[in-house]
Amino acid sequence: MKVVDWSKEDPDDLWGNASDERILVNIGPTHPAMHGALRMVAELQGETIEKSYCEFGFTHRAKEKLGENRTYHNFIVYTDRLNYCSALINNVVYAMSVEKLMGIELPERCIWIRMICCELARITDHLICIGINAVDLGAFSFFLYGFHQREEAYTLIEKLCGARLTTSYTRIGGLMADAPEGFEQELQAWVVKTLAVIEEMDRLLSNNKIWKKRTVGVGVFDKEDCIQYSFSGPNARAAGIDFDLRRDQPCMFYREVDFEVPILKNGDVYDRYRIRFEEMKQSLQILQQCASRMKKGPIWCEDKRVRIPDKDVVHNTMEGMIYHFKFFMQGFEVPEGEAYTQFEAANGELGFYIVSKGRAQAHRMRIRGPSFWHYQGLSRMIQGEKIADMVAALGSINIIAGELDR
Amino acid sequence: MLEHIELWQSQVMELKEAFGESILEVRMPRDFPVDVPVIYLEKKHLLEVLRFLKERECRYSFLSDITATDEQEEGLPWRFEVVYQLFSQISKLRIRIKVRVAEGETVPTSVPLWAGANWAEREVYDMFGIVFEGHPDLRRILMDQRWVGHPLRKDYALKGFQIFTDSQSIDPSWLK
Amino acid sequence: MSKDGSSSFFTTKLDAFVNWGRKHSLWPLPFGTSCCGIEMMATLCSDYDMSRFGAEVVRFSPRQSDLLIVAGIINLKMAPILKMVYDQMSDPKFVMSFGACASSGGIFNVYSVLQGIDTLIPVDVYVPGCPPAPEGVIHALLALQRMVAAGETHSQKRLLAAKQA
Numbered sequence: 001m002k003v004v005d006w007s008k009e010d011p012d013d014l015w016g017n018a019s020d021e022r023i024l025v026n027i028g029p030t031h032p033a034m035h036g037a038l039r040m041v042a043e044l045q046g047e048t049i050e051k052s053y054c055e056f057g058f059t060h061r062a063k064e065k066l067g068e069n070r071t072y073h074n075f076i077v078y079t080d081r082l083n084y085c086s087a088l089i090n091n092v093v094y095a096m097s098v099e100k101l102m103g104i105e106l107p108e109r110c111i112w113i114r115m116i117c118c119e120l121a122r123i124t125d126h127l128i129c130i131g132i133n134a135v136d137l138g139a140f141s142f143f144l145y146g147f148h149q150r151e152e153a154y155t156l157i158e159k160l161c162g163a164r165l166t167t168s169y170t171r172i173g174g175l176m177a178d179a180p181e182g183f184e185q186e187l188q189a190w191v192v193k194t195l196a197v198i199e200e201m202d203r204l205l206s207n208n209k210i211w212k213k214r215t216v217g218v219g220v221f222d223k224e225d226c227i228q229y230s231f232s233g234p235n236a237r238a239a240g241i242d243f244d245l246r247r248d249q250p251c252m253f254y255r256e257v258d259f260e261v262p263i264l265k266n267g268d269v270y271d272r273y274r275i276r277f278e279e280m281k282q283s284l285q286i287l288q289q290c291a292s293r294m295k296k297g298p299i300w301c302e303d304k305r306v307r308i309p310d311k312d313v314v315h316n317t318m319e320g321m322i323y324h325f326k327f328f329m330q331g332f333e334v335p336e337g338e339a340y341t342q343f344e345a346a347n348g349e350l351g352f353y354i355v356s357k358g359r360a361q362a363h364r365m366r367i368r369g370p371s372f373w374h375y376q377g378l379s380r381m382i383q384g385e386k387i388a389d390m391v392a393a394l395g396s397i398n399i400i401a402g403e404l405d406r
Numbered sequence: 407m408l409e410h411i412e413l414w415q416s417q418v419m420e421l422k423e424a425f426g427e428s429i430l431e432v433r434m435p436r437d438f439p440v441d442v443p444v445i446y447l448e449k450k451h452l453l454e455v456l457r458f459l460k461e462r463e464c465r466y467s468f469l470s471d472i473t474a475t476d477e478q479e480e481g482l483p484w485r486f487e488v489v490y491q492l493f494s495q496i497s498k499l500r501i502r503i504k505v506r507v508a509e510g511e512t513v514p515t516s517v518p519l520w521a522g523a524n525w526a527e528r529e530v531y532d533m534f535g536i537v538f539e540g541h542p543d544l545r546r547i548l549m550d551q552r553w554v555g556h557p558l559r560k561d562y563a564l565k566g567f568q569i570f571t572d573s574q575s576i577d578p579s580w581l582k
Numbered sequence: 583m584s585k586d587g588s589s590s591f592f593t594t595k596l597d598a599f600v601n602w603g604r605k606h607s608l609w610p611l612p613f614g615t616s617c618c619g620i621e622m623m624a625t626l627c628s629d630y631d632m633s634r635f636g637a638e639v640v641r642f643s644p645r646q647s648d649l650l651i652v653a654g655i656i657n658l659k660m661a662p663i664l665k666m667v668y669d670q671m672s673d674p675k676f677v678m679s680f681g682a683c684a685s686s687g688g689i690f691n692v693y694s695v696l697q698g699i700d701t702l703i704p705v706d707v708y709v710p711g712c713p714p715a716p717e718g719v720i721h722a723l724l725a726l727q728r729m730v731a732a733g734e735t736h737s738q739k740r741l742l743a744a745k746q747a
Binding site for chain 2: 024026041042043051052053055056057060062064065066069100227228229230232241243248249335336337338339340341342349351353355363364366368372373376377379380405
């Protein structure tokens with residue numbers, strides 16, 4: 001605590017600003033940019049940021065501690081709330097990580113549906129990211145275009161699992177329910193519509209003089225910085241790091257679909273915005289391929305440890321009822337071991353490091369959220385930039401508070 | 407994963423030749439229930455080993471994660487395991503380094519190697535109470551600065567509420 | 583005001599008129615912290631337009647808004663800030679607790695989460711759901727509008743009690 005001599009200092013000058021020209025400005029945790037509760041304190045010389053301090057923890061929900069106190073099945077619900085803009089990806093990665101520990105193989109249809117979920121979620125996440133980035137800088141109708149396509153995607157997701165945002169769709173060893181009849185055709189129709197909308201959004205903003213002036217050369221984060229701060233995903237690819245976990249450490253059926261990985265080289269806000277457009281187009285291509293290659297079949301693996309019995313078995317047989325009760329009340333045990341499962345989420349590398357001691361609850365459930373590592377780079381990114389550029393930079397790195405604070 | 411076992415084994419051999427005495431144990435995926443090689447190190451050569459892995463041919467230059475585990479078991483001389491997950495973008499392989507520490511022991515910081523380790527180590531300190539010596543700014547990061555206790559330890563209750571009636575004040579020296 | 587101190591015909595009609603105006607021009611302060619923030623955005627956007635009901639002018643300053651929509655988790659770290667924002671709003675102010683986390687802590691009964699914002703500030707409408715569907719939010723907004731018209735919100739009752747005291 002600083003001891004203040006009020007006879008010499010101005011009582012309204014809470015942080016000692018009057019002594020030099022620098023001003024300390026507090027931004028957040030409630031602020032107009034809808035990025036969640038983040039706090040930044042910036043020391044300004046005029047309008048240029050000299051030093052800054054980023055704080056978070058305002059949405060800390062102790063998911064890692066909950067991971068140690070809930071069964072593996074119960075925890076699926078909490079994984080939605082990590083990157084809530086693309087909840088399906090979190091569900092898929094969590095299910096993959098537990099299946100890796102247990103050594104479970106999945107049937108084909110389940111994997112195709114999971115891939116569809118991942119790419120659908122990736123597109124919705126990118127739409128929100130660039131939409132909010134645009135809203136922060138004043139381009140509001142751009143956001144509404146993207147959001148309408150999100151609503152159409154929500155209709156599709158509702159058909160799959162009944163929920164719009166927090167889906168809890170995957171189960172360990174399978175899925176909650178099969179995709180309904182006609183889902184593939186509706187998905188194809190959505191893909192065509194979304195491609196048209198994305199191109200329209202592109203025409204609206206990408207060559208706009210004001211947008212380019214506000215985003216080109218702003219918040220530059222080059223390759224070396226990206227490696228130092230462990231940036232991954234579109235933020236790293238915009239800086240020129242040619243890396244995508246879907247292509248380089250493929251899981252599911254990513255080896256069998258054709259897609260390209262767009263790379264840009266400047267690492268500024270404009271590139272991060274542009275690369276999300278290109279990634280959305282590639283995701284739409286993957287969706288088309290998955291929807292056309294998906295065939296009918298089972299969606300559950302028949303591993304007795306994790307197979308949730310079907311409802312007709314539960315309601316009509318005694319063993320089914322008892323097994324159902326024990327499964328949901330006590331959970332299943334995962335063999336001892338540890339594994340780190342990673343996937344290319346919409347934001348970057350999402351990883352689950354699970355240490356199991358052979359019980360029905362994890363011993364350690366560590367969630368590696370990409371936004372945590374990206375937010376750390378913000379201080380360095382905005383050093384020397386103007387305060388208005390900070391808003392553009394913050395929007396472009398796509399901080400999701402759920403992933404940041406867990 | 408098992409198709410990379412030879413490459414991993416050659417990298418581990420290289421590591422053992424350079425740092426043989428600090429490596430306490432190596433668990434390879436074929437023999438243990440792990441998915442990547444896990445190397446248990448003594449903490450005094452941690453930075454050199456990480457630098458070796460980062461800069462030599464294997465080029466594990468991407469720090470995926472730094473975290474810790476509370477292995478509170480009876481009779482063991484150590485309590486926590488600090489876990490470093492490294493990734494090589496060139497050979498597309500992962501490796502895990504673990505350092506075992508007792509309660510109150512410190513671990514050297516990896517901030518000189520990766521600037522991004524700064525916040526990850528602060529989070530480990532906040533959640534487990536493990537102090538990283540040489541860290542430029544070791545403060546709590548997720549919890550309020552006035553929080554007492556370290557939440558992810560096994561002896562901290564899930565519902566251990568601590569109420570604050572005002573938000574924490576910022577010290578201007580924290581700005582960088 | 584009539585001679586015995588009770589409201590006269592004119593003041594009750596004036597009150598009703600003012601409340602009518604108030605209910606159709608609620609200015610929300612979106613206090614969105616987590617997932618419910620996205621559903622709040624969806625409600626404010628073109629598909630489930632909340633501006634049809636007058637709540638379009640979203641103001642991020644507590645001095646300029648009268649409906650505090652607390653959407654998302656409120657932490658023990660965030661709670662003093664919520665209280666500060668609520669205190670800075672001027673009467674009459676209305677609070678909508680959006681979602682399960684704001685209403686009761688939701689699925690997170692853990693060391694860092696406030697188990698319901700009504701432990702801290704008086705809440706007028708609770709919207710259940712995790713996250714609530716936008717239709718539910720609009721239903722809550724209409725219920726709030728009914729409450730405002732009838733003078734049943736905490737803030738209006740407090741003002742009335744202060745006036746009569």
